[in-house]
Amino acid sequence: MNLIVLIAFVLIVFFAAKPVYRLLSHKSLYPLLPKEYNFKKRRNSFKLTLKLIEERHAKVLVETGVARKGLQNTKYDGASTIVFGLWAKHHQAVLHSVDIDSAAIEEARKEVEKCDISDAVKLNTSDSVAFLKQFSGQVDFLYLDSYDYPKRDPEGQQASREHHFKEIIAIEPNLHDNSLVLIDDCGRQGGGKGLLVIKYLKDRGWKEIYKGYQVLLSK
Numbered sequence: 547m548n549l550i551v552l553i554a555f556v557l558i559v560f561f562a563a564k565p566v567y568r569l570l571s572h573k574s575l576y577p578l579l580p581k582e583y584n585f586k587k588r589r590n591s592f593k594l595t596l597k598l599i600e601e602r603h604a605k606v607l608v609e610t611g612v613a614r615k616g617l618q619n620t621k622y623d624g625a626s627t628i629v630f631g632l633w634a635k636h637h638q639a640v641l642h643s644v645d646i647d648s649a650a651i652e653e654a655r656k657e658v659e660k661c662d663i664s665d666a667v668k669l670n671t672s673d674s675v676a677f678l679k680q681f682s683g684q685v686d687f688l689y690l691d692s693y694d695y696p697k698r699d700p701e702g703q704q705a706s707r708e709h710h711f712k713e714i715i716a717i718e719p720n721l722h723d724n725s726l727v728l729i730d731d732c733g734r735q736g737g738g739k740g741l742l743v744i745k746y747l748k749d750r751g752w753k754e755i756y757k758g759y760q761v762l763l764s765k
C-alpha cells in the first residue's frame with residue numbers, strides 16, 4: 547500500500563513539476579503587455595527601467611538596434627522597439643530607433659503599425675554612431691543593442707564592444723544627470739556589448755543600478 551502511495555506521489559510530482567516550472571519562469575511585462583509575452587532574462591531589467599523612466603518623466607528615448615520581429619521573439623531578442631514604443635505612446639514620449647539594415651527597419655515598421663504605435667516611434671536607417679553624433683537635444687533614456695555580439699569569435703566580440711563604446715562617446719553630450727542607459731547582452735562571455743561602455747561611464751561617476759543579463763546605469 548505504502549509503495550502505491552509513494553509511486554502515486556512521485557508521478558504527481560513528476561507531471562506537476564513542468565507546468566509549475568513554466569509558470570514560475572514565465573516573466574511578463576504585464577500590464578504594459580499581455581501576460582502571454584515572456585521576456586525571460588530581460589524582464590526584471592525592463593521592468594525596473596520602465597518604472598524609472600516613468601518616475602523621471604522621460605520624453606526622449608533612443609535605441610540602437612531595432613526589434614525587427616516585433617513581439618514575435620520577446621524571449622530571445624527582447625522586442626525593445628515595441629516595449630519602449632508602447633511606453634512612449636502611453637506617456638506622450640518619443641522613441642527614436644536606428645538600425646543600419648533597411649530591411650530590418652521595414653520589418654519593424656510593419657510591427658510598429660500592427661501595435662498602433664507609429665506616432666510614438668521614429669525609425670531611422672543609418673549607422674548608429676553616425677546617427678547618434680548628429681542627434682540634437684537631450685536624451686532621457688538610451689538603449690544600446692546594435693552590432694551583434696557573436697558566441698565564439700573574439701574579434702567579433704571586440705568589434706561589438708568597440709561599436710557600443712563609439713555609440714556612448716557619440717551621444718554622451720546629450721545625456722544629463724537624470725538620464726538612464728540600458729545595455730543589452732552584457733551577461734555574455736567576455737563581458738558582452740557593455741564591457742567598455744560600463745567602464746567608461748563608471749569612470750565618469752555613473753552607477754550600475756541593475757546588473758544582470760542587461761546593465762542599467764544612472765548618475
Ligand SMILES: C[S@@+](CC[C@H](N)C(=O)[O-])C[C@H]1O[C@@H](n2cnc3c(N)ncnc32)[C@H](O)[C@@H]1O
Nearest residue numbers: 611613623624625626645646647673674692693
Ligand atoms: C540584436 S539586434 C536588435 C534587437 C532589438 N533591440 C530587439 O529587442 O529585438 C541588433 C541590430 O543591430 C543592427 N546593427 C548592427 N550594426 C549596426 C550599426 N553599425 N548601426 C546600427 N545598427 C546596427 C542589426 O542590423 C540588428 O538589426
